[in-house]
Amino acid sequence: MESYDMVLVDVVGRPDALAKLRAVGAMGPATDVIAVHLDHDVPPGAELTRRLAAVGARAVPDGTTLTVGVYEDVPDVPRRTLVLLGGARSGKSVEAERRLEAFPDVLYVATGGSRNGDTEWASRVSTHRDRRPGSWRTAETCDLVPLLAEDGPPLLIDCLSLWLTDAMDSVGAWDDTEWGTAGRSDSGSGYGS
Numbered sequence: 001m002e003s004y005d006m007v008l009v010d011v012v013g014r015p016d017a018l019a020k021l022r023a024v025g026a027m028g029p030a031t032d033v034i035a036v037h038l039d040h041d042v043p044p045g046a047e048l049t050r051r052l053a054a055v056g057a058r059a060v061p062d063g064t065t066l067t068v069g070v071y072e073d074v075p076d077v078p079r080r081t082l083v084l085l086g087g088a089r090s091g092k093s094v095e096a097e098r099r100l101e102a103f104p105d106v107l108y109v110a111t112g113g114s115r116n117g118d119t120e121w122a123s124r125v126s127t128h129r130d131r132r133p134g135s136w137r138t139a140e141t142c143d144l145v146p147l148l149a150e151d152g153p154p155l156l157i158d159c160l161s162l163w164l165t166d167a168m169d170s171v172g173a174w175d176d177t178e179w180g181t182a183g184r185s186d187s188g189s190g191y192g193s
Contacts, residue, residue, distance in 0.1 A: 011035045012042050015055045015102035016133060023104035023135060033057035034066065055102035093128060093158050105153040106136045109144065111163040128158070142166040 010017065012035060021027040035057050042048050052058055060066065100106050110128075115121040129138070139147070142163050147155055157163070168174065 011055065011057045011102075012038065012048070012051060015098075018055055018057070018102040019104040019133065019135070022102075031056075035059045054099045094131075096156050096158065097132065100154055100156055101133065103154055104133070104135045106133075107147070107153050107155050108132060108136050108138045109147060109155055109157045110138060110140045111142050111144075111157065111159060111166065113140070113142075113162075113166070 011033060018027065018033065027033070033052075033056055035052055036059075038048070038059065043051065048059060110125070112121070112125070114125075132138075137153075141147075144157065144163065
């Protein structure tokens with residue numbers, strides 16, 4: 001007779017519990033994670049489905065009969081997600097971290113540099129570090145190509161705006177004498193008359 005284990009965790013409120021189960025090998029890619037007994041504080045409809053799918057879980061309607069050992073519609077975890085919510089300090093990092101908190105092995109790629117001597121920046125970096133799970137690793141780099149090209153754990157790249165600024169700095173993009181005024185019309189609008 002086969003035996004099956006059932007573990008109860010708060011999948012929506014504490015997806016880091018799934019990370020702990022994955023870290024010790026108690027869950028694998030074929031583990032069917034089903035959210036049941038959802039309270040009134042969970043987001044409705046499509047948002048709940050999206051959040052559950054992001055951690056490899058699903059919900060079923062009340063009254064659904066589940067057959068243990070039969071895996072149907074196990075959500076595939078998204079491979080790439082671009083989080084664009086707004087400007088600086090608008091919650092992009094928190095949202096991205098929330099989407100990956102169910103995974104124990106994440107490489108957090110920080111593209112902002114140290115900004116030597118900037119105490120406000122140092123405080124922001126410290127806040128980011130303090131809220132990350134201890135099992136996540138950090139790489140401080142703007143060289144993203146090798147990281148994106150290799151197989152490995154999920155990457156959280158924070159942030160592409162700072163990465164782009166670094167790339168533009170490295171080629172002198174801010175220097176008008178370097179790039180000239182190509183493409184500008186006499187009116188300065190770039191569209192001509």
